[in-house]
Amino acid sequence: MEKIAVLMGGRSLERDVSLRSGERISAALDERGYKVLALDVTPELTETLRSERPDAVYIALHGKYGEDGTIQELLEFLGVPYTGPGVVASALAWDKAVSKRLFRANGIPTPDWVTFSADAFKEMGAARALDLVPDALGGFPLVVKPAEQGSALGLTRVEDAGALPDAFLSALSYGSVAIAERWIEGAELAVSVLDGPGGLEVLPPVEMVPKSGLFDFSAMYTPGETDYYVPARLTDDVAAEVRRLAGAVHTLLGCRHVSRVDMVVGADGVPNVLECNTSPGMTETSLLPMAADAVGVGFQDLVERLARAALDGLE
Ligand SMILES: Nc1ncnc2c1ncn2[C@@H]1O[C@H](COP(=O)(O)OP(=O)(O)O)[C@@H](O)[C@H]1O
Ligand SMILES: [Mg+2]
Known part of the structure; x- marks a missing residue:
């Protein structure tokens, strides 16, 4: 056994x-x-x-x-x-400041952003550049979040300049680097990717509609706080593009076995990649199991498939 x-x-x-x-x-x-x-x-x-x-x-x-x-x-x-993904892919995906640079350099759309480290504030007076942030990101609202964190922890939607310093303080209490990013109003999606002997399999996009309007920790993990649509309510063209991008992100970062790419599709129909998760949630309300279920891969099938990928040495 x-x-x-x-x-x-x-x-x-x-x-x-x-x-x-x-x-x-x-x-x-x-x-x-x-x-x-x-x-x-x-x-x-x-x-x-x-x-x-x-x-x-x-x-x-x-x-x-x-x-x-x-x-x-x-x-x-x-x-x-x-x-799941190996050392390098994990490290790249975990660090949004790095992975977003890779996305942009490789033609994967990601919202405009700027990165500030606690060291730049402390050692270089970077606070004196904060007033430039809103213009660089197309104005308000914008979002400030830790570069290395998950589950929307330390994330603030910022509505005006007065709230910017506190948002950075909050993000930097979760890690040494924070990013400010252009807020994209639109449909939120999670697109899971599995790989197997037959190559990459991109699962149907899941659309999340949090009742509070914000997909925060509580909306992610409390049953009933978010409505989910599988597949997401997208035109065929946008759905195809979203799936192509998820596969491209998985490959670009060098992921194996599984990943889940979070995106927002703006009102203009343009998808923007927010991040790639290399150990996606597997709770009752999690997005990867939901997507797998939609193609007839039940929870046990999904878990066994990933376990077999490790046991059988799938690279
Ligand atoms: N630039 C953005 N535009 C719109 N919504 C965003 C943006 N950045 C984050 N969000 C919202 O916050 C959630 C968490 O952000 P994300 O970048 O996926 O970080 P993580 O899940 O690692 O905390 C997203 O699912 C989305 O609801
Ligand atoms: Mg996310």
Whole structure:
């Protein structure tokens, strides 16, 4: 019987979300006849992996350390195959300031943005450039968010210049780099990509319509707070373009097994890529399972498919 260690929890701010993903993944693997070792990530993790010698690790971690290349680097050194993108793809996708530069340099539309680090504020007086930000981004509203975070944590929609410094302070309390980005009013989409022996499979786009108007932490994880449309309500042309872009992002960042690309399609029908997630949520309200379900791939099928990608060494 193949043994799979499901890594969940850890100390990231998305710990609780990860525990919810991890419990469901563990149950699915158990149902499918794998020996499951559910592991909360603690300083004992390495010792446990060495003594238990699982055939593969299922990474059900979200956020820092689980999604930024840290756990991937350790697992590679330990020689344990794992689900999801590798070290470099994880690190690139996790850092929005870097991945957005790659998007722009490679013709993938992404909203205009500027990056400020805490060091630039502290060491170089970058606060003296904040007044230039609104004009650079086409005015208000705009959004300020940490470059390295998930689940909309530390994200503020900024309506006027007076609110800009506090928005940066808030974003920088989550990490050392913050970005300000042009706000795109439009349809919010998540487009999941799976790869397999037959090549990339882009799943139907999921459209999220949060009842509060903002797809924040509560709208993401509280059942009933957001309406979902699968497939998204798009014209055939826009749907095709959105799917093409998701595949292009997955390939550009060097992802393997799975990724989920978040986008906003503006009123003009032009899609804008916000970010790429390399360990997408697997909770009851999560977008990847929803998209898979729409093409007849149930939760257990999805989980087993990703586990097999790791066990079978799919690169
Ligand atoms: N530039 C933007 N225009 C419109 N909405 C945005 C923009 N940036 C973020 N958002 C909203 O905030 C949510 C989270 O932002 P995102 O960039 O995906 O970061 P993360 O999910 O990693 O926190 C998005 O799903 C979207 O609802
Ligand atoms: Mg997102």
